[in-house]
Amino acid sequence: MSAASLQMLIAFLLRVCLAASQQQQQLTPGIMQCVSEGRFPHPEDCGSFVDCLPDGMGGVRAREGSCNGLAYYPTLRKCVSLNEVNGCQPRSARALVADPKLDFVCEGSTSEFVCADCKTLVNCVNGTAYPEPCGSGDLCALKDLDFGGGVCYPSHPPECTCEKPNQFKVDLYNVGRFFFCEHEASEPTFYDCPEDHVFDSTMSQCRNYAGLPECTRIGVFANTSNCTEYYTCIFTTTGWLQKSFSCNNETQTGFMYNEESGRCEDPCSWDTGTFSCSSEGRFPNLLNCHSYYECINDLTKETGFRQILHECPEGHEWDPNARQGFGHCVRQGSTNSVCVPLAANKCTVPNDQCLP
Incomplete structure (x- = not known):
């Protein structure tokens, strides 16, 4: 083979190899x-x-x-x-x-x-x-x-990234999961809420899916946003466990949970400690041992009485039995009777629920 023919063959082979290489680069x-x-x-x-x-x-x-x-x-x-x-x-x-x-x-x-x-x-x-x-x-x-x-x-998507540093955001696809970014647009770190919880972005914390308040101690509590329900708080090795219950069923309606008695009750029977003058005199404030009400006849008032709430001096409490039953502020702990204030119920009863 002549030198010219050999050069042409080499050039042809190079073109074939180059074409094959270009085709391979596509893959x-x-x-x-x-x-x-x-x-x-x-x-x-x-x-x-x-x-x-x-x-x-x-x-x-x-x-x-x-x-x-x-x-x-x-x-x-x-x-x-x-x-x-x-x-x-x-x-x-x-x-x-x-x-x-x-x-x-x-x-x-x-x-x-x-x-x-x-x-x-x-x-x-x-x-x-x-x-x-x-x-x-x-x-x-x-x-x-x-x-x-x-x-x-x-x-992408931007909903799964942070717009600013030290930000908590709820997972776009799973409300029981959230993530934290130390720096803006940094790789997020993901966390899971406890079972039956969702992440609340406004509070930056996990909350019960039913909207129950977060548990801080073991016990049974009224759901203050809906007192016809109550819930338990039990601490386990994996965190707080909440379970919701209802006071009402097919045979019982209108009942609310009373934390003081630990029972579902008719809220219209609750003693709320609300006071209204019905006669002249001084009377204890059932919600506070350190204050009392004074009732004075006053026909200019709709109730017929001028009602004034007074505070005892610091370190004193109201004793309704002092001064022959007229009542007086005495030094705290100086009497045999123990004052236990009535706990204000956390539940709000609808105004029309207890109408006659």
């Missing part, structure tokens, strides 16, 4: 060259797919995803059973690891990619949840248009 890195965002079939494996995501520099990058032994259905952009894609023999037969605790997120989405929380993508296959935690910098985002559902996406 690497990340198996394929992405031209737009979205979820696409894997070019070499029917049991895998490729997510094309922003690369942070104005372009898109490829990231492989595996159905782990199942088949990828391109039209639906989902992982499905092998018998739903004719002739599919996945290259990888590694089994998915299911998490029954997350099956609830697959209700109504038997085969779908969904977000269980800001950092957990769930591959729902026939109603079974297969979680796929998102890597550093990625958050679970719902991208139905391009990905047909959830995807671990760079720094």
Whole structure:
């Protein structure tokens, strides 16, 4: 072969190698060259797919995803059973690891990619949840248009990020979970509320899903926002356990919980300690041992009496038996009778509930 022929052959081989190299570059890195965002079939494996995501520099990058032994259905952009894609023999037969605790997120989405929380993508296959935690910098985002559902996406959605430092926010997909950012736009740290609790962003704390006050001690307490209910506070190794109960049922209505008696009662029978003059004299204040009422006839008043609340001097209390039963302020603890003030009930009874 002449030198000229040899040079032409070498040049041809170089062109072939260059073309092959360019074709190979379309498949690497990340198996394929992405031209737009979205979820696409894997070019070499029917049991895998490729997510094309922003690369942070104005372009898109490829990231492989595996159905782990199942088949990828391109039209639906989902992982499905092998018998739903004719002739599919996945290259990888590694089994998915299911998490029954997350099956609830697959209700109504038997085969779908969904977000269980800001950092957990769930591959729902026939109603079974297969979680796929998102890597550093990625958050679970719902991208139905391009990905047909959830995807671990760079720094998105904004609801799963912090706008300012030292901020607590509720998880976008799971109200029983919250996260904290030490710095603005830093990687969030996620926490779980106790069972049956949700995170209240305004209070920056977990609260009972029924809106019950937070427990601070063991006991049974009225739900002051709705006193027809009461709740228990029990401390366990995993934290406070709350359980709600109702005072009313099919045979009993209008009852409220009385913390003093520890029973559900008709609130119209409660002694609220409210005082109104009915005769002249001085009378004890049932709600406060250190004060008393003075009642004086006064026809200019609607009740017929001028009613005045007086305070005893510091260190003194009202003794209704002093001065032959007329009552007087005496030094605290100087009498045989022990004053126990009536506890004001925390519950508010509707004005029309106890009308005659």
